[in-house]
Amino acid sequence: MTHAVTHVELPSDFLFGAATSAYQIEGGWDADGKGPSIWDRFTHRPGRIRNGDTGDTAAETYRNFQTDIDMMRALGLDAYRFSIAWSRVMPDGRGRVNDKGLDYYDRLVDALLAKGLIPFPTLFHWDLPQALEDDKGGFVHRDTAEYFADYAAAVVRRLGDRVDHWTTLNEPWVHATMGYLIGVHAPGRRDPWAYLRVVHHQLLGHGLAMARIRALRPTARVGIALNLTPFYQAGDSPHDREAADTGDQLLNRLFLDPLFRGRYPDPLWGKMRLFHPRIRPGDMDLIAQPLDFLGVNYYTRSVLRYHRLVPLLHLWPKELGMIAGVDRGPSGVTYTAMGWEVYPAGLFETLLRLKKEYGNPTIYITENGAAFLDTVEPGGRIRDEERRAFLEQHLAVTGAAARVGVDVRGYFVWSIIDNFEWAYGFDKRFGLVHVDFATQQRIIKDSGHWYARLIRAVHGAENGAYEGRGTQGPDSSSHL
Template sequence: MKELKFGKDFIFGAATAAYQIEGAVNEGNRGPSIWDRFSHRKGKILNNHNGDIACDHYHRYPEDVALMRELGLTAYRFSLSWSRILPEGTGRVNAEGIDFYRRLADKLLEAGITPYATLFHWDMPLQLHRRYGGFLNRQAALDFAEYAAVVADALGDRIKHWITMNEPWEHSCLGHVIGVHAPGHRRPWTHMNVIHNQLLAHGLALEKIRQRRPDAQVGITLSLTPIHPHSDRDKDHLAAGIGNEFMNFITLDPLLKGHYPEDLCRRFGRFAPKIEPGDMTLISAANDFIGVNNYQREFARYTRLVPFLNTWIVGGTGVADGDFIKDGVQHTAMGWEVHPPAIYEVLKWLQDKYDNPRVLITENGAAFDDNLVEGRVNDPKRIAYLHAYLAQVKKAIDEGARIEGYFVWTLMDNFEWAVGYAKRFGLIHIDYATQQRTIKDSGYWYRDLIRLNQQMD
């Protein structure tokens, strides 16, 4: 396996999200989020799992930071629970919630690990959802800005790197269009407005953080998944173009060009975003970096049956029973095709179409069928996946792309949203019955990669 040499200044991290690992949902005066409600609705989560305990990170964070140090991580991306800090979403600040994140940040800094904090990883406070529908309503952007100001004031002396939003497209489409994520709505006509309100929240939060912490680095994380035509038919090529506008350029264009894709807005007609004066200036304010999440590519087929878009995305197979090989190509336990050039493709978009901004790979990784045998998890498929995708990242860097770091998804096995605890993405294996942590072979491989690069001149 070819050595991957990025240099000693390259950031090597791992990522998590609050609801997926923290647990302690009723402790420390935390308020409920939409995921607490959604995961307790029968049949919404595979095997009716929920995040009440998850990885118990709220209590075990010192052990988890020690494991990060053993892996040699130089950075750790985690999310703050909005309702742990503001239990009602606005107003009263919960000192216990603030104190938890202060202690976590202090432990990371003591271990020589730079904290990267995400403000919103899909866990909208339930009170705001009940009050006005969460990001269905423009008010959510204003309340999010208040939340950003609170955390910048309280934590900005420790945390210098901020990610405002995680994957606005996923929160909108999976939560408000398809309904497989919280809050569980199926209202496709709301899609563009939910995205717009999230992007507006990003712009307002960026402004608030910079006002309070001029030394902060602030960006946003986007899921970027290249859409390819399902066949050589002209209509499928057209569908792929529409698919890329719908899934990728819907966030890239407003953030980096100051406008939404014109054809997409035309297709959505009166359901296009309701833009008020000043919105696009806020949304397109310069970021310090763009976070990129990529796992795979997908395919588009033309169809008249899909309103607005006439496009059906056919790349994923849903949730698979386990990892498998199809037509000679490895697929993960999620049923996702392993296609390393996908990450290169989206990085080249940023370089060639969007003026080559600073980029962090904020998520990349894979679920495979891991087994703990005599204290060891041998996961060569994950090692091969990470090596292949990182090689494509290096290729983009060698061609001039400004990529400064990489975060594996995920640090540890966790509550994987709609599939509960059935799929394992982690570098660290979690025995959910005992909370025993075991570093997988992929974790040790990543540790050795980090050491190799830190020793470079």
């Protein structure tokens, strides 16, 4: 049975959640024995982050997560996707386990379960222990994949009796590209020789961790979250067609093909032969172990054109702005505060492609959301209509994908609260809930109220928890 809300139609058992990551919200960067991560080091370097912001305090959820959990329950969420800080659990990235760090996540999981929320932890969301970067160069070195599996096992031993869904890595493309090739993310390196090593060793770490988790908890469901985007050619020329195809291989197929086909994509892989990592016998079998689910992080599409000054790849990430090799697209379309085109059809195309080309895996949309400029009115209301419309459009196409047979089972808004947005600091706000970072006051935005009513409508009013609790300002939005 399905329920229609405006033009959103989803199965009644569809899972609704929201997502965050440890460095972006926790604060407590050196509390209770936590070791420094590469983001702690990176953000403390002058000029790296907009406005000189750091995640030292962030949204202070290390000090108090209960306020946000109560708000999630009030909004009727089914699940919460969060990440675990590797250096909070293993300060040196390997060896000694910090019990106080694990205690924090122990309490967090118990608090979620007490409110009826399903925990969806991610084991690595880019905050690599600095000790491993100093000693091994991070995932440039193969040993880091082994250390990651050890860390995953330590976490699962503590939490696996209550946690059923595990995500190994979040967006390994971003960590490799932005951190080691372009250098605008931690650790800030620009080393093309390191790039494919980081790609391969992250995937190897995923495979090793998956094997360890299943050995410890055979009933666990284990997946990985990839940032995926459809690529379009800006013009009709063969060069533009090649640029779009190369972009697709670099961002999408560089991870989908090894995970689902046990090989890296050609012809890209052949063109990059000088940069190949060493692939040992058995590596690809480990990487290609069947996934219990694939996490899809979707934000926008990419429209590419050939440019002779952009060698080989014809591609630049949108985080760097619309520069050579990337077209801004037609006039009259909506762009988020990140400069990304709002293009919900791209999510439908991505989901349908996974059904047709990659065996229709079980999918959770593990991130989808938008940054816009929020204004807090004198009465405390935040009328973020653009964000609400973005969510409605993307949930509508998710429902359409489910109706044509895509095995999509849940959706996590990025993000439940405003947080530290990496190189942008606190300048970009994605949350359903506004955070005043000076006072830590929370205000549910109109988009959050809308999401709550959608959840209630899809699940049935008798199951909905939303009562307008935990808000500052009126719940007067009338979109549903």
